[in-house]
Amino acid sequence: MEGKFAYVTTLLIIIWIALIYSPNITTEAFLEELVAGVIISIGVAAITSKNFEGLGIKYLHPKRIAYFIAFFFVFLKEMVKANLNMARIVLSPKLPVKPGIVEIETDLKLPSAKLFLGNAITLTPGTMTIDYSNNRAYIHWVYVESTEPKKAGEIIKGKFERLLKEVSS
Amino acid sequence: MMLVIIAWIMAILAIVAAIYAIETKDLLSSAIAMGIASLVVSIMFLVLQAPDVAITEASIGAALTMAVFVYAIGKTRRWEE
Amino acid sequence: MVNHPVLLIAIPLLTAFIIPIFKKYGAAIAGGAIAFNMGYAIGMFSHIYSNGKIYETIAGFNPPVGIFLAIDALSALLALIINLFAFINFVAIGKESNYKFSMLYLLAIAGSTGIVITGDIFNMFVFFEITAVASYALIAGKKDKKALEGAIKYMVLGSIASSFILIGIALIYSQLKTLNIYDIAARIASMNANIKWASFAMLLTGIGVEAEIFPLNGWVPAAYQGASEGVASLLSFAPSKAAIYAIARLMLVVFPFHATYEIALWIGVVTLIIGELAAFMQEDVKRMLAYSSIGQMGLILVAFSLASQGLKYALMASLFLIVSHAASKSSLFLLSKSEKMYGMAGKYTGIVSVLSLIGMPPLAGFWGKWYLMLSAMDEKLWYVIILIFFAGIVETAYFARYLHRSIGKDGESSLRYKAAMAAMASFAIIFGLLPLLYKIASLPLWGG
């Protein structure tokens, strides 16, 4: 409980600092803002921190943060690549699509990790998470390359799942 | 000048969305179109240098009013006769 | 201590805000607040009666920059009437109601009081909205088909009205860059004529909906018929009176031109004819009373429009008509709880109220019609005199039918209810006999 609370509070304080930053802020004003921010963050965290499953303090381990950053960059790369691909599809006169909803499996346990995986899949155009049921995800795919859960999973999840597993294990 | 162009685009979009919101028989689409009209008007507020109003319109007009209408449609009936 | 009229608004609001914490005692707390308001309104009225006007600034800024409350004897009288009848009415119906009803009731009263005492046009709009929203909820609160229909009609027209009032305010502001009623009145002549008349039309349409004038009164019969007795009674003395006062003040004082006077006069005449004729044709008691209210509103508007021409008698007439109508109609609506008028209190209430509305001396309604006739004679407006006689005859006809049909034998109703009903009707007598209203008409009013 305490770990989760501290984690959420820290995250919120960081976001708060980013929110209050403005081009010509003085130190004194900044300190005042910080005091208010700490109070508000504690209040918000007290209300919401019980919602987060399994985000204990141990997750602040540097290795995990590094993996998360790696995940982020992989995600960005994939996203740009997929977007360009999508632009190609949209602009080509014949509209080369072969859509369908495929089923893939995932070994991720934590709901939040599943959320991140789903969001990452959704944000890379061409694939979109429709639903989870237990450890299966249903993905809408603009150009279905394989209907086998294993193979489709390899193509869609790519490196995301491995990195997320490192982060969340 | 650029702001004027934005205002014209938004004006046309707002009018189209509003007409559509009135004319469609599907109340859900009507609520969506109303949300878009409200969204667009909030951009016009910002163009007219009224950020306070733009924020309020964005949060109340576009998000909450639309959600409230969708709730109401869910509790009643979706199609106009 | 009685020169802080803002307390008339602040205390009911504070009370309404804290009622949800003390749910059990909601009705009692609300009753206490209304009693306080009544006492304060009486105190304020007597203060103004002897000392002249009260101005109160809000937030300590000088008027056109900040909001201010401006109260002359007329608005103090209206605040007094509203709060007095609100208290009596609440005695009749308050105890059985749940706490949400009391809150809404309190807010409706605070809103109508605010319309009357404020000196700022946008502030008036806000109070209009408080009153209107509370009234919608109160009307719909009976939750049967008729009530909901009435509330929906009122709501649709009320929302259009509020948009139109805002457009009017916006047009005025675009020209004069001020929202203060007195500041506007001082500089209205310098406004671009087209915009002036456009804003006049918008404001008249908007406030006219609340004031039940023709042709914007489509909601009135449905709402009065649908609402429960106490709420119909509330509607007949609080929002409509406040709105007709707002029309008188905005239309006739802020736009002091001959054309506005003519327009108001003709609207009043048409409203009177339509209301009385429609009332004559109704079978349902509440609908009849509602249409009769419309007719009376027309009469009050005629009186106010004549008063705006500086006719002292017409001002007196309008005061008497307002008081008489508030007292009689609210008691008649309370009476309409059952088909028949039971018992002493019922008969007394019914007969006194009806007599006052028809215009029998020495009741308040008589003086209203009498002075209206005198002032019309001064202006040589013969058709107004004919109209008053015509209205009197039609009213006599349908009220005679009403009395004939509904005087009955003893039935059961709580003592409190009967007493409140009778007390309301008594005010038609009291104000008819007291010289109070003559004095008010001779005081400096309208910020002049």
Place this chain on the structure above:
Amino acid sequence: MNSYFVYLILSIIAASIALGTYRLLKGPTASDRAVALDALTNITTALLVLIAVLSSRFIYLDVALVYAILAFVGVIAIARYLEGGL
């Protein structure tokens, strides 16, 4: 910022808005309209930031901030309505 560049950007955005509006009007289902709403919301957020730059006021970004966090509430409400979860 170069003004010709801004005109270029604005014309592109205007074209996108026109296409989005086409889908909004055409439908055929309410979900399509919701998708159009989503796309228009994203474009709108960008436009808000652009207006902030054109007016050179930092504080206008707060509007975009509120948009970014609230825009999907409407979409989720529609979605929950469509699947009967309201």
Place this chain on the structure above:
Amino acid sequence: MNLATLTLPCYITVAALLSIGLYGVISKRNLMKIFISLSIMETGVNLLLITIGYIPGGTAPIENANFAKYVDPLPQALVLTAIVIGLSVTALAIAVLISYYQKNGTLEYKEGMKW
């Protein structure tokens, strides 16, 4: 008539939104649609107030050393009030409509419901 005036498109939008809302209120029979029309009308009124307060070349009335000319802050304050009032009326209207629907099973009003 100068097309480059910022207020021109705004005034046109205001007039259009108001008339569209009025048309919806008058000609539609579905109560929900009527309240959607009213909501559109309110949006138009708000835009009118803001447009009236606009000054060419002004910036938002939040003080900043780089600017000298500000738009009129008062209409903005009024519109803040008006927006919230509009939302309140809409919410209450919807509550009434839901009750009406549960009583009547329809949201269309028939000839019996005269104005």
Place this chain on the structure above:
Amino acid sequence: MIEQILDYVGMIFVFIGSLFFLFGTIGLVRMPDLYNRMQASTKTTTLGVLSFLFGIGLMQLQWMIKLLVIALFIVLTAPVGASALARASHNAGIKLWEKSVVDKYEERKK
């Protein structure tokens, strides 16, 4: 000097962002069914916004932090809305395009 370079780089990003808007909405119009439209539009425009914000941030370096917060919020919220809408539409009975190859979700529901 550096500022100018940043300015030009920012312009490129802004331009790419707005191009993505265009592609997204073209997809919105051209694609055959709801799910493909969603694929094309929602996510492409999301990337468009991100790129747009980043470009603006490069032009106005001091605004960067707040723009990143906005971008973070968009990244958090956009996929959630898209996914919810897709599932809801499927549950509401909106069919896939007739030339779709497979629908495992429909099979599971049966």
Place this chain on the structure above:
Amino acid sequence: MRKYAGIAIALLFFAFSISIFIQLIPYDSYEGSDYHYKNPINGGVANESIPTHYIKETKNETGAVNAVTAIVVEYRGFDTLGEVTVLFTAATGVSFLLYQLRKKTQGREANLITKEGSKLVLPFALLTGAYIFIHGHLTPGGGFPGGSVIASGFLLMLLAYPKFFVNEKKLSYMESISGSIFVIIGLLGLLFATAFLQNFIPVGKPGHLFSAGIIPLIYIAIGFKVGSELSSIVQRLKEVGE
């Protein structure tokens, strides 16, 4: 028939409003010489217009940087009290009307992404809402948008979880207490200064968070009030069955 009447009236109204608005376009400044105002109480005339007064004096008189906020909370604070009351009235009315209606049966669950996503977004929405209403006097925003952002955060949870409800009693207490705080601050102004809602604590240094006297206090109260009222309205709507 009805439709054509509607079109005719709408077109007439359109023509009317355009013809009025066209005349408004030339009025594009409030600093003209004929916009001076007059004090209705003592008849004194100032040689500036009201908007000019707001622009020039806001910082000295109230300590707020944002003139709109200063007007909303101080100069025209009474309007805002009324506005809060309208919202409160509507919330009361909604719960008054929907109290005894049919309650709803179980709805369908949302998918995992929606559920987890709303959980994840909720703290950010609350933080943003708090940021918006606490900075009312410095940046755009204030109590109303802030409160509605907070309410939208809860709305998200209400949408995603069929069984999620904010505690009714807490909401109603929050509503009552924050509303009373607003009125009580006003009454304290009457007590310690001279007028209702007048500022009675030091103004502080403009531009800082802790400045502008009672403005942040009132905006915090409004933010909580609006947030809890909107949440309770939405919650009531959710409870009702079809």
